[in-house]
Structure formats: C-alpha cells, structure tokens
Amino acid sequence: MSSTLASVTAAVSRQTLLVLYRQMQLIRQCEEQLARAHQKGLIHGACHTYVGQEAIAVGVCAHLQTEDVVFSTHRGHGHALAKGVGPRELFAELFGRANGCSRGRGGSMHLFSPETGMMGTSGIVGPCILQAAGAGYSFKLLESDQVGVAFFGDGAANNGAFHEGLNMASIWNLPALFVCENNQFATEVPLSYSAGNPDVGSRAGAYGLPGVTVDGNDVVAVYAAAGEAIDRARHGRGATLLECRTYRTRAHAEGMGDFSYRTREEVEEWKRRCPIAALEARLVAEGIATPDELRQITAEIETLTADAQQFAEQSPLPDPATAAQHIYAAPRIGIRSVSAPPPGTREITYIKATHEALAEEMAANPKIFVMGEGIGKRGGNFNTTVGLYDLYGAVRMCDTPISERGFVGLGCGAAMTGTRPVIDFMFADFILDSVGEILNQIAKMQYMSSGRLKMPILLRGCIGIGHSAATHHSGNYYPLYAHIPGLRVVVPSNPFDAKGLMKHALRCDDPVMFLEPRELLNLKGPVPTEDYEIPFGQAAIVQPGTDVTVVAIGRMVPQVLAAAKQLTQPGISIELIDPRTVAPLDMESILASVAKTGRLLIVDECFAPFGIGAEIAAGIADCGFDELDAPIRRVNGLHTPTPYSPTLEAAVVPQIEHIVSAIKNLVDE
Amino acid sequence: MEEGTFGEWLKRDGETIERGTALFVLEGEKSAQDIESLDRGILRIPPDGPRPGETVKVGQLLGYLVEAGERAPFETSTAPAGHLPVAVGDAGSAATPPAGPATRRMARELKVDLQRVPGSGPGGRVTPDDVNAWVPAVLVKRASERVTISPRARRLAGQLGVDWTSLRGSGRTGRIRERDVRSAAAANGPAAAQLSSSGHSPLQRVAGDLPGPWLSVTTMRKTIAARMAAGVHETAPVTITTRCDASNLVNLRQQFRQTACNDEPVPGYNDLIIKLLAGALVRHPQLTHQWHERGIYVPEGLHIAVAVDTDAGLLAPVLRDVDRLSLRDVAARMKHLAEQARSGSLSAADIQGGVFTISNLGMFGIEAFTPIINLPQSAILGVGAIVRDAAVVNDTVVPRDRLTLSLTFDHRVVDGAPAARFLQTLRQAIEAPGAALLQ
Ligand SMILES: Cc1ncc(C[n+]2csc(CCOP(=O)(O)OP(=O)(O)O)c2C)c(N)n1
C-alpha cells in the first residue's frame, strides 16, 4: 500500500484536486440525503449507501471518458454519480419516478444510464466483473481505446465470476479494470473469515494479471493507481485488479442493524478516517485551497442535493400501462422470407445450413464473434464453425476456457457494448452452468434499461436424447427458457428452417436460445441459396390434414411424419404443425388448425410437467374450448434423467408406435 | 302473460338466495326479464327442471327454496315409484350418519339413503366404498353413464337446433361428438346439416390475444340476437319491394299540420301508414297467420308491433286493434308507447300479441331494406324515406314524392302472389290515402 497524501501538490493539479473533492462531497451529501429520504418512506425498496467509500468511485472515474463503461453492483449510487449520472435522475429513480435513470424500473440496485456510460448496477453479486470483461472484448474487437470498469465488493472476490472473469481478461489481454472495494464485510461476513487468502490484490497474480492494493480512503492514492491501470488498458497492455481497502460507515443497507458483527468503536474509528475530511485537511494544510473555498463547494453541493430531492418528489410516477414495455427489442420490418423450396432442389444437411447462415452473416457483419470450446481451429465439436477461423482469426473465432458462466456473462457485456456474440455450447446441457447470467442478466437487460440497451446475443447448443449420450449430454430444457420473459427460444426441425431462423437470430436484437436437435444434424433437406429469414413466432404447417392436429417440436417433427405414413386409414388425416420457435409460440396457427380438426395432440421429447404441451393445452382450452371434439392429449418423453443403455434410452423417448397409437386413440375418443 | 320461455338460471343449485336476488331469466316476446326471488332460502333445482329455451307456464313449478338442512321434495321419499327400492327410505327420521362430501354427493347421484349404508370408517363413518358396496352394480353403472358431449359437438347442436340429450355418442366412452350431431341433423333435414362449423372465423376466438375492449352482453341483447337469428334461420324469408307515389300522403300530412290544434299530436307518416296498413291487413288476413308445429295459427285481433329504437336496443311495442282505432288514436297511442319504450317502462303486455310488425328507417334516409321476421309472426313491413324524385307521369318527367316499401314474409305461410297482392293494396292505399282512410 502506498500513501501519497504527503506529496499531493506534486502529483495532481489543483483543479483536479478540487474536482475530486467536489465529487466526493456530491456522493456523500446525496447518500446522506437519500438515507433521510429512506427514513421518510420516500424510497420504496432497498438502499445501500456508499458513505465512507467515496474516494474509490471518484478516484477511478476521474480518468474515464463518457465512452468508457462502468458496471457496478448493489452499492452503486456513488459509481453512478461519479460516472456522470445526475443527482436528479438518481433521486428520481430511488423514488420510483418515471424520469429516474432507469425510468422507475430499477431502484437502488439497478441504475442504468448507458448514455453516460453507466451500464448498470446489478442486484446479483458478481456478474459486473464478467460484463466489464465483455465490454473489454467488444473494445478489443472494435479496436477502440475504450475501457470497461467493474466495481465490486470483497464479497464478490469469492464468487466464481471473479475467478472466471479475471482469467479471461488475462488470457485475452482485455482493456478492463477490476476495482475491488474491500470494505471488509460481505453484509455481516468478514473477509478475514470467508477468504483463504484475504489479500485480494495478491490474487491477481494467480491469473497472470497485475494486482495493486491501495488505501481506498485516500482519493489521491486511488486516483494515481487507477490512472496507471486505465492507461495500461487503453494502450493494449491488458487488465488490472485494483484492491481498495476501505470501510462502509453506515449499515449494509438502510434500516439494517449494524452491531451484531462489528463494534461502535470500530465504526467510529473509521469515521475519523473519512476520505473527504482527510483531503480537506491536506488541501488547507498545503495551501491549495482555503476553508472558505471548500465551504463554498460544500454549499453548492447542498443546493444541488436539495434540488435533486425536490425534483424527484415532484416527478410523476410511471404509467402502469408501460409495465410490460421493452421486454424485447422493437421488431424489424422488411424481413425477406421465402417459401420452402420443393424437394429436388439443392439439398444440404442441417449443420451445413446453420453453418451457411453463420458464415454469411459473419461476412456481412464484422461485429459478430463466436465463442466456445473448440470452435476455433478445430471448427467445433459438431462442425458448426469449420473453416471460419481461417477467415476471421482468433478474436472473432474465440476458443474459450471451460468457463461457461464466465463467457456467457462476458457475452452479455459484449452485447451491451456494440458487438454481437454467438456462444456455441456444443451441448446445451452446459448452458445450465450459466443460467444465472442468462435469466438474471441477459433476459432482463433490455427491460431494465427501458430499451436503451440491446441484447443481440445468440446462445446455441445441441439438445435431445440419442447416441447413448446419457444424462449430461442429452438435455432439452427449452421450456425452462421459454418461461422467462426476454428470451427467444428457437428449436428448428429441418435444414430450411434452421438456416432461416439462424439468419433471423443473427439480425435481431433480442437474446436467442438456438437449440439444435442433435439427432437431426445430419438430416438433409432443400435449402435455397438466396438470402432469406424466417421470423420468430410463425409456425409451419408441415402437412395439412383434417382430422387431428398434431403439434410437434424439433426431433419429434420427422417422428410424427413417419407415424403419419403408417396411419393411412380414412378418417385419420393429420395436420402437422411445427411451431419452430417455442418462444414466441404461434398459438394462432394451432388454434386455427384445431378449429378445423377438433382434435389436438402435442408430441414433445421434453418432459410433460410444466412443459410446452401444458402451455399449448391451456391456451387451447381457454380460447378454443368450443372447437374441441375430444380431450387434448400429449405424448412426451419420460420424466426421468436420460439413461445410457440403448434399451433404456429408447424407453424414455416417444417412439413412432407411441405416436401412432396416441393418434388412433384420440380419433376414437 | 300466460307462458314464457325459460332463459337460464342465474343462481346455481345449492346457492343461498336472499330476498330480491335475481333467480332466473324469463323471456317474453321481445323482452327478457330477470325474475327476482321474494323469499330467502337455499335454491334447489330438480333434475327435471326446465331447460333453457323450454316454454314454461305461469304457476309452473321450477325449483325449490329450502331451509338449511331441509331436503327438497325431489330428493326424499316422495320420489316416483320408478326408482329402485334402495332409493325409497324413511329418510329424515333419524340423524344422518357421518360421511364426507364426496360420499354424500355419490349417495345423492345414486339416490341412496345414507342411513341404510353400514359405515366402515371410524365412528361408523360411511365411505365411498361403502356406498359402492351397498348399491346394486347396475345402478353404479347407470350413474357413470351420464351423457357427455364434446364442447364442439355441443356448440354445433346449438347451431343446428339438435337436442343432444337423447343422442347416443360414438366416442370411446360414449361421448357425443361432432359427427353424432351432424348425423342427427342430417336425419332431421339435409339443409340443417349443411350449416358448417367453418362458418365462423376461428381467429375471432383467440380472445386472449385480442386487445379488446370487450363489451358484456345484456340479457336483452342476447334475446334480440337469438330472436333475430331465429327470424332468419327458422323461417323461409322472402323480401319484395315496391315504390309508391307518396305525393298525396305528403299533401294529407301537410293538411293535418296546418289544421292542428295544440293539444293533439299531428299524425306522422308512420301513423298514417300504420292505419293504412291495418286496412290492407283486413283485406289480406293471411299475412297475419303464423306457422306452428301443429299447423297454421290464426291469431285474434289486428295488433301491430312497431319497431322502436332505444338506447338499450330494439323494442317492438304493440298497438292493439288498429283496425278499430281512429287515426288520431293511432297517433296518440303510438306517441305514448314510443315514450314508454325509450324510458324502459313498457309492461310485458305492451310487447305481446303482435300479428304483424312495421319498421321505419326513413328518418335515416334508408329507402329499401330487408327487415327480419319477428317470430312467430309471418311478415314485417319496412318503410323507407320519402324522397322527392323525378317521375314519369303521362310521358313527362315531373317531380314526385316517392316512398319504397319492403315486405319480408315467411314463404312457409304465404306464397309470393298473395304477398305481392297485399303489398299492391297497401301501395294503392298510400297513393290514395283519403279514400283508404275513409273505409
Ligand atoms: C449472488 C448473490 N448472492 C447473495 C446476494 C445477497 N447479498 C447482497 S449484498 C451481499 C454482500 C455483498 O458483499 P460485498 O460484495 O463485499 O459488497 P458490500 O455490500 O460490502 O459493498 C450479499 C451476500 C446477492 N445479492 N447476490
């Protein structure tokens, strides 16, 4: 640790020192005012103040331009103010007003202001580290000199995101700065207890990164260390971990008890080490500023803070009618679609079809990059990226460490900052390691930023039972994702759909789960050479019929076609519908078909409970009750983990004979 | 009112009813009323109670209001002799044995007296298994043979007017399916079976997806809808039109206006036409005859229903014995009836017994239209606007007031020629109103 207060004048200009002073005052006074407002009931939810830690945000952000980006955590008011979010917008947000920085959608823990480079604070401890690395990845790909900064606590240093994020920043030499604000507690758990090595700064060495530890209550020390680190990042010399030792002198959150885990004396001791008072004393002692000048700054800030409070109190509450806006990006117009070419025209495999889509889009859009294990030179476990490494190199075709959570979180940060990541999981089972990043961050980002951030990320992987792949290489899981607002979930069943849907996914601004049935990868089918897209939410009528509507998903589509070939007796004419995307789900096409046939069977390899079939059945019972001439039936895979042995494996997947008999029974009902 | 059509129960069997609660909907000719309960109690609806659409007579027993704990007559020992002996017990004489609600319901459905069933549960509690063991197997089977029908088949049955309660279902479990209703309808008459279920757009039914707004449908609206649909589907409607020279009618009205005194209403065109219409109907009574299952019914009295547009919807109050009223009486009564219709104070009697309906859309500039027959009547006259038009009289073009009449009649009752002759009579009366009014 270095202390630089002794040489204040030598290191930093008077003007900068006054700016640092002013910014710290701004944060302190806003926080104290917010604490008062919390007591008055003006803040509806949680409120974590930054009192005592002001020097860190101020010392770091003094080096940042508007184009540089900050990702922060639950204790983020100070980071937002230091990055340039106005106190009015901050207060209005905490007061739940329509003109708050997150338009009333976030509150204390979700502050978004992409216009000022404040890319969001998160109520989940950890993801900001990965997102800052992702911003760094974008800036590297775009060859800009911007920097991504993450602020996080000592608690986050024990989270996997810290490990995966720092490692990836190191191996890819990313322009990022990781600022650990070690206030010695995660809520009430001391770092000395929770860390095998509580010297956070020293951990950087384990990842091959420079680690610096400074007195976080010394704004000049922070300023100096951050300056060096940011300069390193800007000039292509990679990331730094900066540990700032500090202390929060208010409770973890307003209204929480404080002395079950620490003493009043300890808190009082740290209050005496107030970073603002320390700077004030030095400025006066060294003749840099008079007490009057500093008092005047304090008074100006008082006016600003009072104004912010008044502004927020007078601001309107959001219109409840807007509560479900911005879950998805606005739909594109002018989408070029074609009808499926007749058999006999050029036929390629499913995997070749998606490869074509990806290759064409990568050629057209330099912001697309692919991440995954073995997708570089090797070309992917399933040949999803063969040959692309030679064309686009290691930055756009990026082999990853086995850090699923890490590179998904990184992809999220990249998508927030102007690039379009494609994450290739090989098996969709591995996605589960990153579900927190997908559900809590990726799916919610457009909504929480009230549509000011986009989330153009494609997450792809193989699904489905077969090849004796056993239970960790055969998951389907798409109902899980379809349940979540903000995600698009695509399950193509043939090469034509796969290419058109992949093209659409690579041009849309929403996060897309692109799930490819492994058993279909070598299926051949006609695919046009011309450019086309298939928009989401448009089911295909694979085969028209009059007696039974069968809705099948993914692998089950060809399975039902095979069953239909066996069912040639009169009175069993099958209308087969492939939704193609399970979110959005084209209920209208299904309903129109049921209105014709009066009978509905849903065939899905996925588990029945809480599944797509249940969703479709509920929708039809609701809107199409009077169309039904028989109960709605489902054929699903068994509700069991996938077994290995071929006889066991076959027993858990819907077989053609199951489908045949289900259709016959339904017609007899 | 001697009889009405039972609309629907507004309360369910077993619900507690307070005084003044609306109990059921009763439909008169063109109005539907919610009938309120005068007493409080628990509503019990007998299994053979009236079904929607059934005709019920004044004084007919529809259901029971019982006290808590009291049984309705239809569930006790007074059950008809056709029931199996197990059902006929000395119910009510001893305390009911303990049994859960499922057991009780089962006993009710099977008409089993729970007191006779030995309970095997704790404290002699009767279980469903006990009931099953007690009841002859044949009866259990009957209870499970309740008629079931798919929603689609039920809708179609309604559309085709098929009484499905007596159909045998072809479904695996005996469920009545679309095909069963269609073949029943085909047996009734090939035309009905043609009504295709694809006649409506399925997309209209994605209620969850349509943003709305949705309007709730009043009972009156439902009644109008049903009656209008019946007027089209259950008759053989034909519409014919004719153009009259209304110059003399216009003149006559002009004279009435000029000589009017303050306290008497001036007869309007509609009043004049109603009066002239009555004269034409006296000469062509066939237009008032009605088609019924039993035969053609000849109603008494020349009562003319007059369509009146109100905020709540279309109403048709009836002007009685028009042939015996003076033109002044017609005008005065019509004014009064229209006011009552608009203020919602028509009595049931005011809208019953019409033998012919007249509907006037002239005030909206409509010239000709196809009015819908107001069942059980056989004909309805649509009166258009009086327009000043070029007419050829004696080979010269002259301005004339012209009026178009549209007559829809039920071809089951009246053939084309007699209907045309009636319309011709009416046209001549309108063209020479003085003479016609003298008669
Ligand atoms: C993944 C996750 N686990 C638990 C929590 C609950 N939680 C909120 S703040 C906090 C402590 C965080 O400590 P630290 O990272 O040191 O930040 P500080 O509050 O000290 O600023 C915890 C455990 C959370 N928000 N996210």
Ligand SMILES: [Mg+2]
């Ligand atoms: Mg902490």
